[in-house]
Amino acid sequence: MDLCFFLGCNMPAIRPDVESAIRLTMPALGVNLVDLSGYVCCPAFGAFPSMDTESQFATSGWNLSLAEEQGHDIMVQCGSCYSSLHMGLEHLHEDEELRARVNDLLKPSGREVQCTTKVRHISDVLYNEVGPEKIAEKIKKKLNGVHGIVQYPCHTLFPSEVVGFEESPRKPVALRRLTEALGATVDAFSLEYQCCGGAGGFAKTSPAEADAFTKTKLDAIINETKAEFIVVSCITCLMYMDGIQEKLNKQAGKEIYNIPVFDYNQLLALCMGFDGHKVAAISKIPRDSILRRF
């Protein structure tokens, strides 16, 4: 299948090794990625969606129209981009007046949005289109005996009737099953479904409280599981769960938290035999404990 790859901004700018992992693994699993030339910010919830309706949905419309032109659905890894594009699609689809206004705004650029494209999260594509069985067949190396935990991206769960692809948003399984397909054991723990805390304004407006919020989750991982890695499928979860461990260690003056964090496609790429220097090169918390297994 062909899908338009919506990169967002953090992945290509800050964590391009994730982009590399996605570009190597997806075509090998039969998903061809088409670039969206001239795409713009999703728009991020903290930007136009916090300012006014017209600029928000004109920007969503701009991006959606690019994919419509290509004739393929959109695939996204970033949770916020996924959620924002869905919100754009939902509002533009349901509100004819808004769609007409946005199309007026798009017209001088030769664009039009018809809401014919779907927006899909990469973990949805991997779970529901490729499937854990095919992934298990395609990998060369397995993570047998290695324990990990999964961090579910909230933006792919809620509100389930708009963004959902799990049978139950209260008890999601996709990322767990995908990680198990790599041979790893995924441990359950009390705060398994708790948000990473990294998106939006919380970490900026209340840094001490936000640190404490995620510390509670990291402590639960350490105390309740045998996790040697954290697997995510959202660029914010990745950067935040990684960066906060370094921050908490600095605050404590000792190394308490050292659980390497991987985007799912990075682990997948390693299991498929791709070079760790290309697909898992950038992190705050060293990944050697896992990388040396490959």
Added chain:
Amino acid sequence: MEIDFSASNKNLWKEVYDNENLHHCYNCGTCITGCPASFGNPPLLVRNLARMVILGLEEELLDDPTPWSCVSCTRCEEMCPMDVKPFELILAIRKWQSLSDPTYIPTAIVEIYSRGYTQPVGTNTEMRESLGLHELPTISNQPEKLKLFREMLMKTPVMSENDYMFMGDE
């Protein structure tokens, strides 16, 4: 805290969040349970914001910074039993605040106006090359397209009213 209702604006909800379900909110607090930003200082208490909008407490709402601490996880929208769509309410309050007081306008929009993204996408060419990644067809690399995108934005109300914010980018 004693609240003076004599100065309240009974039509505030229509200005802020014209969604009739808002009036079905019975203050259960489900939107607060599990909300990461409810642990903030000051805490984001979505239920209280809903009440402020319904009661028309305009001044209090304009001065309240807590909608900006939302993490956008949208869990509240999943759990709300009355379909108030609390996350949409939060964005609506932010929009109303930005419209009423330009100091609320998020500065990230200046970056998006100037280069299409909040981050400098596509400028890390050396690192991208070392990872085997190709050059991206970003809008920053396509001046004609970027110009059209900017012109589109400038036709939207808050952008055009505050065009002084973007003077450096023309």
